[in-house]
Amino acid sequence: MPRAVKRTWGTALLDRFQRPAQVVVTGFGLVILIGTALLASPAATTSGAPAGLLTALFTATSAVCVTGLVAVDTETHWSTFGEVVIAGLIQVGGLGIMTLATLFTVLVSGRLGLRARLSAQVETKTPSMADLRVLVRRVVLFSLMCEVVIAAVLTTRFAVGYGQPFGRALYLGWFHAISAFNNAGFALWPDNLMRFVADPWITLTIAAAVVAGGLGFPVMFELYRSWRRPSRWTVLTKITVVVTTGLLLIGTLIFLVTEWRNPRTFGPLDDADKLLAAFFAAVMPRSGGFNTVDISQMNPSSWLATDVLMFIGGGSGGTAGGIKVTTLGVLALVVWAELRGESRVNVGHRRLPESLQRQAVAITLMGVSLVAVSTYILLVLTPHSLDEVLFEVISAFATNGLSAGITADATPAGHILLVLLMFIGRVGPLTLGSALALRERTRRYELPEERIIVG
Amino acid sequence: MPRAVKRTWGTALLDRFQRPAQVVVTGFGLVILIGTALLASPAATTSGAPAGLLTALFTATSAVCVTGLVAVDTETHWSTFGEVVIAGLIQVGGLGIMTLATLFTVLVSGRLGLRARLSAQVETKTPSMADLRVLVRRVVLFSLMCEVVIAAVLTTRFAVGYGQPFGRALYLGWFHAISAFNNAGFALWPDNLMRFVADPWITLTIAAAVVAGGLGFPVMFELYRSWRRPSRWTVLTKITVVVTTGLLLIGTLIFLVTEWRNPRTFGPLDDADKLLAAFFAAVMPRSGGFNTVDISQMNPSSWLATDVLMFIGGGSGGTAGGIKVTTLGVLALVVWAELRGESRVNVGHRRLPESLQRQAVAITLMGVSLVAVSTYILLVLTPHSLDEVLFEVISAFATNGLSAGITADATPAGHILLVLLMFIGRVGPLTLGSALALRERTRRYELPEERIIVG
Numbered sequence A, B: 001m002p003r004a005v006k007r008t009w010g011t012a013l014l015d016r017f018q019r020p021a022q023v024v025v026t027g028f029g030l031v032i033l034i035g036t037a038l039l040a041s042p043a044a045t046t047s048g049a050p051a052g053l054l055t056a057l058f059t060a061t062s063a064v065c066v067t068g069l070v071a072v073d074t075e076t077h078w079s080t081f082g083e084v085v086i087a088g089l090i091q092v093g094g095l096g097i098m099t100l101a102t103l104f105t106v107l108v109s110g111r112l113g114l115r116a117r118l119s120a121q122v123e124t125k126t127p128s129m130a131d132l133r134v135l136v137r138r139v140v141l142f143s144l145m146c147e148v149v150i151a152a153v154l155t156t157r158f159a160v161g162y163g164q165p166f167g168r169a170l171y172l173g174w175f176h177a178i179s180a181f182n183n184a185g186f187a188l189w190p191d192n193l194m195r196f197v198a199d200p201w202i203t204l205t206i207a208a209a210v211v212a213g214g215l216g217f218p219v220m221f222e223l224y225r226s227w228r229r230p231s232r233w234t235v236l237t238k239i240t241v242v243v244t245t246g247l248l249l250i251g252t253l254i255f256l257v258t259e260w261r262n263p264r265t266f267g268p269l270d271d272a273d274k275l276l277a278a279f280f281a282a283v284m285p286r287s288g289g290f291n292t293v294d295i296s297q298m299n300p301s302s303w304l305a306t307d308v309l310m311f312i313g314g315g316s317g318g319t320a321g322g323i324k325v326t327t328l329g330v331l332a333l334v335v336w337a338e339l340r341g342e343s344r345v346n347v348g349h350r351r352l353p354e355s356l357q358r359q360a361v362a363i364t365l366m367g368v369s370l371v372a373v374s375t376y377i378l379l380v381l382t383p384h385s386l387d388e389v390l391f392e393v394i395s396a397f398a399t400n401g402l403s404a405g406i407t408a409d410a411t412p413a414g415h416i417l418l419v420l421l422m423f424i425g426r427v428g429p430l431t432l433g434s435a436l437a438l439r440e441r442t443r444r445y446e447l448p449e450e451r452i453i454v455g
């Protein structure tokens, strides 16, 4: 072995990243299995009777994949031990996703979505192992710090505004901070967050947590470092911020228009609360998955808008699901270039490489195909209508967790399909996008290319 | 004017093709207006009372755009004069589409989808005016010959099998031959072709006419010339034939599975007739638009499958609508190349140019956006459910004409939306694809590129 090098856990880890798909799939699968075992134990339920294996599997998958679809009501069915297990699974799943997504962003782009490299010494395209270790530490610290801040606000509100004893308020604040920042959508009330529809302390905090977690570490880090100089942002940050803002505005407007007079959703609210509820409903498809109005009572047109927003999802380097706003942004830029008859797709003095455009196409088409086939299967398996089934399928695929109400009474076959969708939706676009981008070896130079992660 | 050349109608026409979008839009608009005026006259209705302007506009648009959606029953509402007007509009619309699509294919690819040029003398990329005149004559002759053959078969069957007097049989045969070959979907029975569900003479003839018209002239011509040497087919023909065959097989299978036991569709039929009806139902989304079972009684899963098939539509150089099988084929090849990690999209020793890939993306995304926005609007405007509205919107956009039953009782606003959808769906993807391909000036040479038309 003439070129043998000393193998540290570092080089071993780097080696593994040549096969990122396997690492991710195996890792998530293992955590789900452990979670299933824990949730299937008698200690995990309020009643003391062990939950069915499918219920445990469904809940564990939903937690690890930070989806938030529930087959049983979280508060009443699971004991405090069960709830802590769920929160733990969300934390492990969310941190795993954010760390992996950030690592992939760095490995794909050769940098951290920052003008400067992580350490000035590094001149090569591939970051060193030390860089990566620093990076992972930063991601974890950043996540935990965000969660602490969110938990503090929520705890204060639960204690002061709702008269909860401090211990209970802290527990509620901690659980929902983890659930919100990791875009998981689990809540400890049977009506999710509907009782807080007119409470901006709760809903705006949760919405901010969902957006922050869903933007992802690379974008959040760059915004933190240079939020005053948008012209110097990387393409990843530019696209993410522009598309996110656009979707939030359009979404808020659509829900205001469609639900304004609906007596079972926005109808009883005063105008300011309508705006708050519409904004919340526009944020959650990014893939927060909480709800402050009864989704099942929304108009079919609102469901359709939610379907589209859920399918798009959030940012590439965070805990959100869906095809990601970056993918949509790349596709929109392609269409725009076509309409203008330009032979290159440029954005902000950078050219989007053709391989990136193809990745965006591949991710979107595979997502559409997966949703279409799953919807067809679920339509055949269950008596529900297209709007209900489509909503639930997209929610599972985009690891969103909003529900039109059929998850609870789906058949076992339906539950298994949703479990598969959550899992594929979680690991699929991420690993696909990254694996594809890492695989390409040849590079050509015209305008300087800029690689961003999609999916 | 040092470079003035003698302007013939030929060079003038060629000049116009620098702005193909305007020519097409103006042309279709004019024919629709003339058709509306004719159908709004008292002579056009059975009752002698002039049809409402919106009804006339809807029917004229549906006929010229060869869609086949009807706001009123064709047989009972329109007089023989009205029916002849409708057939005339279908013929003009269908011939216009096929001629334009063929011309664009030639102008884009520099050849007629044949190994040899149209005339051996031509060495330049741009075909001469004489070439184009020959081409138009061939397209018209080809269409009329096909229609005569189809009409002959149908007339014989109506006369011999159903005891119609010869004059009536000829009229029915002629009308439905025009309607079928041009993918228009108009029929002179209130139940469309449901009474012929078990009659292979009628249904297979209509299906063959729809497929032939929907493949388009360039592909049909190449199949006629060199059907024994598939390896020498152009990429256009290869993709069209492979995707068409695949969709027909998958469609037949899906309808067999989903409708086999449905007592209101396939249930009462014997097994052979079930196969016949499933095949017919799989052909019609290509955009024939006839039906031999009651679409409104199909399962929602069948509607979803039909939605997808309608959206895809037929071939690029013919009378079909939708994003076209070529567009789907190009996208599928892009995904396949991505999955294999190839940096080029090759098919049959040819490289698909990046501009073509971007066109396919642009056409598909604009189609999806148009359908999503229209569906949202129609959901807000009407009390119908998502599956019904989505079906009708895709049917209109893809100029298909199949109906889940809501077109008849859509509101005036709904009818206007459907008119716009039919018009945009008809001229949009075609002119978009062609205009975009014609606009590009620079060419690069790596593998020899092959241009095909998409949309």
Ligand SMILES: [K+]
Binding pocket: A066, A067, A068, A183, A184, A185, A287, A288, A289, A399, A400, A401
């Ligand atoms: K979620």
Ligand SMILES: [K+]
Binding pocket: B066, B067, B068, B183, B184, B185, B287, B288, B289, B399, B400, B401
């Ligand atoms: K049609």
